Amino acid sequence: MTQQPDGNQIHPEQQEMPLIEHLLELRNRLLKMVLAVVICFAAIYPFANELYLWLSQPIRELLPVGQSMIATDVTSPFFAPLKLALVLSVFAAIPVILYQLWSFIAPGLYAHEKRLAFPLLFTSVILFYAGAAFAYYVVFPLVFGFFTAIGPEGIVELPDINSYLNFVLKMFFAFGVAFEIPIATVLLILTGATTPDDLAAKRPYVVVGCFIIGMLLTPPDIISQTLLAVPMWILFEFGILFGRLARREVASEDSEDFPGE
Template sequence: MINDDDTAGAGDTFISHLVELRNRVMRASIAIIIVFLCLMPWAGNIYDLLAMPMMVALPEGSKMIATGVITPFLIPVKVTLLLAFLIALPVVLYQAWAFIAPGLYTHEKKLVAPLVVSSSLLFLAGVAFCYFFVFGMVFKFVNEFAPKSINVAPDIESYFGFVMTLFIAFGVTFEVPIVVIVLVRMGLVTVEKLKEVRPYVIVGAFVVAAVVTPPDVMSQLLLAIPICLLYEVGLLIAPAFARATRAPEEVSDQA
């Protein structure tokens, strides 16, 4: 027979968790909004910074165009909001960690915290790599390939969509070490097996690079080579991470 007091206690606990989640989400949202409002006066400059790789590649005196009525306002606002999220990311991650940490065991905290921090840093590293190295080569290739009879004037909305696609592609591919570490830690695959399939991973990296990047060899290499290198990094770190985050019962079983 189910005790009414137990049912009421479970309901109260569930509601308290929902309230806690709401509070954490609100704090994270407030942090993003505050940063966004502080950055808004410089929204145009922020977009100019994002557009700099393209502007450098375009012929001197060329500019982008805006075909929509409110596009010149809307696109810089979107870029500023994304930048505000990245700046406030430590606060967002802290709120997420503060919500889940009380329900984790000590060895689980050792597992989650490093993964959250490292995955965020790797994603940002992928975005930075794309912006500082890939864009310059890609845009230079595209504009040099364009016929002389064409006046290259990219639309700012199309440019925004293109760079966001590449940002996400490079950010996600830089998560390869995390994927390797998680697979090994969960026992789904061994490091030895991952080393055996290394040739297939290399081929897969070049296939992904050919699909995601523009059709020039340089940009494909700039994506495929980091994937391969990060895969090797994951193979090196995975055994040590698995040992450091073992549960007490796992340690006693192996003793």
């Protein structure tokens, strides 16, 4: 502990750090993030082929008997599983990455901000994984079932492994980000950029916006667009609800800290 000229003590975390120390700490945090990804990659890569088979199961189950996926590029059988392992390593390391970011910014936050920031970070990880799981277990079977059933008769479907991987990774990212809507809504409310009542009043525009985003981020079929738009709208409503609760908690803490105001 140190003391100000008026005798008040300052916690060590509240003392200003020199710029060089901030940069060194940021470098150490980044190195730990990279190390986490490398460790996850080393653990995942030996199972890359099996993981690709698991990832491609939703479409392989719908292919006619005797048909399978193909590789139109000579290097695809090697690079497609490698790319999948690398992306999964980043996904698996997200908790460590967010924890390092949290550890870097936490000393500059007030106590009530820390109490809210950590749950928001933790919830954001869970929601991102939930969005990816929703895409795999709900969206993929319906979307691939639609695509394989709507094709002209006599056309043999032989999906390319690299094109399929790019498609599903895009869907994972789209649904993972879309499921972060409650976090974004709560942050907008807590920062004072808007209020729950204002967001509720703009609900019709939000619903239209959800379907527009669903149209832009998903294939051109009504099934996948609806499966993205409807959860986005529901999550927006949850964001308003949790935003009201979080704002009440912040207001009550402020009144306790400054009872005379």
